[in-house]
Amino acid sequence: MRYVKWGFWALVAIFVALFLSYNLPRHDIVRVVGTEVRRVDFGENSMFWASADVGSASGTSRDVRFINTVRPNGKTLVFRNEDTGWGWPPYFKLDSSDLQAQAESLISTKADPIWVSITRYGWRSRWLTIFPNAVGLKQVSGPDVRIIPWANIIILTLLVLLILTIRAMWRQFRQRSIDPLFDDASEAWDGAEERANGWFNKLFGRKR
Template sequence: MRYIKWGIFLLLALLTFGFFHYTLPQHDVVRIVDTEVRRVDFGENSIFWASPDTGTDTAANRDVRFINAVYENGRVMVYRNEDTGWGWPPYFKLDSSNLQTEARDLASTSAAPQWVVIRHYGWRNEFMTIYPNAVSVRAIAGPDVQIIPWLNIIILTLLVLFIFWLWRVWRRFKERRIDPVLDDAAEAWDSVDERADAARDSARGFWGRMMAWIGTWRSKPRE
């Protein structure tokens, strides 16, 4: 049971980590090389795509904006640029077309790079064709700029405080409600055990006396 308990705990911890890692904003320092619009047919990975632009119809396929970028080390990254609307995650992004224009304006070449910070959420997975969703873009002085994720720090700090509060509430509830019931049940069980032991001892004494009495009936061996 202990292994099952720790297995469930580890699974919940991994799910929680994955949820926050996907949902919380991340910042990439990159150079935008191009922007484009592609027609996308949604399949098994449809849960990793956002809603259509606010005010448009939902369809099995639609045009999706993309931002192509390169890291300082030469590794490429592709972002989708979709509205989140009023759904989840709660970024309330309604300006995908404006963001696409800003990204196109900040595109540059390796000879004259313009470094930018793209704020996004989500993952990039080539095997499942998953792209992070760009939320904002802004120009910076160079690729060595340090970005401090203040929002993530605040959210995670509040989460830790909330978990600690829940733990305190649970401990108090357990001490006041559950522990007394368990103590009463343990005392009742001990009392049952004591009565059972007494009954067993009494039965053993009775049968012992009975067997001794029967033994007196047996004929004694002749001398």
């Protein structure tokens, strides 16, 4: 049972880590090299795409905005630019058109780079054909600038406090309500066993 218990909590920890990894915001320092709009047919990976722009019709196929970038090490990174609306994750992004125009205004060349910090959530997977969703961008002074993830620090701190609070409440509830029930049940079982032994002794005239 010990291995089952630890296996269960390991699976819970992995699920929570993946959930946070996908949904929490991250910052990538990149150079914007182009933007485009592509027609996307959604299939088995549709869960990794946001809803259609607010006010637009939704369906299994639609135009999606993309922002093409290059990292300081020369590797490419492509972002999708979709509204999140009022759904999940709760970024309440309603300005994908404005963000696309802002990205286009910051397009630069390798010879004269403009470095940009793009705030995004999600993963990039060529195998699953999924892209991180850009939720904001701003120009920065250079490729070595450090962005402190204040949002992640606050969210993770609150999450730890919530877990500790729930754990303390559960321990108090167990001590006050569950443990006494087990103690009463144990005492009742001991009493029943003693009475059974007494009846057995009377019936057979000997002690067990």
